[in-house]
Amino acid sequence: YEMQNKFLTKEILELNELRQHDVDREKLLLMNRAELEGDYLQTRSKYLYLLKKVETPVLGGEKEDSKRQEIIKQLLDDAIESEKSQKEADRHRLFMSSQSCQEYDRYGFQKLMVDDDEDLILSRAGQLQQQSDILNAEEVTSHHVKWENFMVGQSGKYLVRSHELKTLIRSGIPHDHREKIWQGCIHLHVGETKHKLGHSYYTDLVKRAKTSKYNPAAKQIELDLLRTLPTNLHFESLDSDGIKKLRQVLLAYSMHNPIIGYCQGLNRLVAIALLFLTEEESFWCLVAIVDHIMPEDYYTKTLAAAQADQRVLKDLVQEKLPKLYNHFENHEVDLSLFTFTWFLTVFVDNVPPETFLKVWDSFLYEGSKVMFRFAIAFLKLVEDDILLQDGALAINRYMRVIGEKLTNSKRIIQIAFHELNPFPMKSVASRRHYHLQQIRVELAELDLLRQKFSAQEINDERRDYYSDDDLDN
């Protein structure tokens, strides 16, 4: 009884503390609300004032007109001023907590700032509109509720594949649950491997990487560290928190899989994993992606499977977006120039974070085939724009910045998982197989050519002047 008593007392104290905490929070929120309401009313009054002024018929001719313009200018200046002070306040908050601020988004990516004040107001207005849409939309709320329910049911258990979960993940994982769900997805792929290799596998790899004298990957990894996510707060400079982890994970992976070692593109995969997961989890995430999710030979020397995927994509574009396909063909534009990097970096390259994270969600759960769905959805989203581009140059120019257009992730998901249906995975698999065979044959032919060439080269005198260097030393 004494124990029980103690326990209950403790429980009461804890609950009391929680209650106190909530009361404080409520007070704070109420204050915030009052403040916001004040702001809102002020804005509204300014707006109404403006409307009224604009509506008044012009009586005094030019004089009246210039007066009105003055008022509008005054209001615009006000708006710019308050926008600036808002930015100051946000910047201030950055020092208090690294979360959500004006210049960096919640993932640490630098936000694009618009220099022009007028543009700033417009773009800000657009952003606010989008934010309020998100807050208001009922479906978003119900989406969150579904996720909350799922998470409650999940509590601590391993993820189990289900149709329900697939649908839920396809709609995007809310920020707060991403860590847990990604962990779960990674476990689905590498749980067994991890168990087999033992719990100290990663730390051993890191140690081995540190002592190994000859690792051809090390140099290239080092060169790429700062080139991974140069605009992200966590990867900005050599002292940024993410850089050390990134180096260790990549080195460990080069030890784990010496056939691949290091390939440009892997650095981005790890960096994105590190935004949500611990260092060791990110390592396993990379293992899951390269060794399990992606087809074999995706990042190996010949990139054969990655090349095959580009041909598969081309087939699928021809089937799903024939007009666009013909447009590219007519102008001799090679689509893979732009899409190859999408596939190798799982869309981290040239795609906005909010969008590629949605791809990652279902990619980690369902596998590499969703990349085709998304690539085609991206193209379909801007199909009309691309069709308007007349000529190879214009198309190329558009495609180079296509990423900027891919911000409406809701619409993209709608296209990817609904409008593109039917999207039979069996046919994707057989196309992959077919093109891979083709590429292997071509690579073998190319190899033969190279061998012939280098044999010829050795007999050539042209390399002679390198002996000068040898004499020097």
Place this chain on the structure above:
Amino acid sequence: MSGKRKPDLKVIIMGDYAVGKTSLVCRYIEDKFIKHEPTIGAAFFLKQWGPYNVAVWDTAGDERYTGLSHFYCRNAGAAILAYDMSNPQTFESLWARFMPLLNSSTEKCLKIVVGTKMDLIPPEERDITLEEGRKLAHELNEGLDISKLACEPYFETSSKDGSHVSEVFECIFQYCLPLSGDQRSKFGLSTSTVDLYEKEPKRATAKKGCC
């Protein structure tokens, strides 16, 4: 198809990873020096040269991606072969990796060798001499009449401070798409292409003395 909308010239840039290929193009096109992510596959830039359109293809340096480069080389009118002046290995790579690619696909392609990161290396510490660079550049262009080239097919640049960057491109453009003096001034281009190295012949020859 309208011929006009196709680029009048295609220039490709090749070289080892992290030698600064993307930085070189960006310095020229956008006049900026910023950190770049490694290029995967290739990237495309466009430059207006007088009445002409020039497409500049920036390729990936990672050895894995060079297998794909033969595709990008197709129809290239000129190739920039870039190496990092502070890393002699990258010079050797031009022979070992990129020569074969070019030889097989583009006979008539002008090859320009470009040393990058000149700002990083004091003249007395450099491994590759100006003569070696020029020698390679001339050998690469064997079989091509480069007498009309206004300058040596070899440049030493710094994308950080911008030295000699635009000279590289303008030398290529002037060779492949010649503009008259009138045209040049009409499009706001400088009217002379001075070979900067002729003015400072001493700077790179320090090491050669011992041979």
